[in-house]
């Protein structure tokens with residue numbers, strides 16, 4: 001049976017949409033900013049590392065399919081004043097907001113019995129509080145979106161399946177999932193959708209630096225269950241996530257809220 005009122009298919013299904021992407025200077029955030037712009041969205045690409053944003057701006061300028069639809073700007077998502085200024089500036093420049101993609105995060109691990117409070121707290125401040133601050137500041141303009149506002153937050157398979165030495169990081173990613181559930185119900189009657197993306201291993205700066213960011217004496221045998229089934233043992237790429245984010249932000253995702261989408265190449269099945 002046909003779906004009533006099906007969304008029209010379009011190769012540029014995000015034309016006219018306005019999106020903020022954090023963590024846009026690297027990895028998944030960068031690929032997502034480029035993908036959304038290629039599908040027609042105007043994107044405010046934010047990050048705390050200037051050189052990453054310079055790289056994105058250069059890539060965007062060299063790519064005709066991006067069409068000049070990406071602007072870049074600074075934000076430290078762990079800093080309330082920085083978030084207020086960055087979201088306010090982006091919404092003013094874009095003339096509204098249809099979606100926010102909270103990809104920015106940091107990652108490192110410890111033997112949990114040796115983890116300092118400062119290292120625990122920094123992960124909470126950036127990953128969890130940063131996602132909260134970005135979402136809080138984005139909700140008022142998202143509620144004004146004529147398309148129905150969308151929040152895409154980044155959880156991780158580490159929230160659902162054991163990732164050794166990553167107790168603090170994993171805890172932030174589980175909390176982000178819970179946070180996303182709550183706001184999905186809180187604002188559903190006002191047309192806002194909220195979804196958690198759950199990547200498995202994706203080749204980015206985070207995974208590249210994992211050996212240096214874990215204790216030197218980790219037991220790598222404990223990572224045996226964390227490799228994907230697809231891709232002949234290689235991790236996925238940022239584009240494998242970016243296309244799913246584009247779907248969620250578009251009308252193709254219009255019936256998806258209050259849930260998680262796991263994209264892990266069959267690591268956990």
Ligand SMILES: NC(=O)c1ccc[n+]([C@@H]2O[C@H](COP(=O)([O-])OP(=O)(O)OC[C@H]3O[C@@H](n4cnc5c(N)ncnc54)[C@H](O)[C@@H]3O)[C@@H](O)[C@H]2O)c1
Pocket residue numbers: 022023024025026027028029046047048049052075076077078102103104105106107126130154155156157198199200201202203204205206207
């Ligand atoms: N790569 C993976 O295997 C994987 C797996 C599961 C979940 N994730 C999640 O996907 C998201 C994207 O990760 P990635 O792999 O692209 O990592 P990445 O390191 O390539 O990119 C993260 C970006 O966030 C930015 N950032 C860090 N702290 C910030 C701050 N305080 N304010 C603003 N920006 C800040 C960094 O500068 C960087 O550009 C993260 O939320 C990560 O936890 C990644």
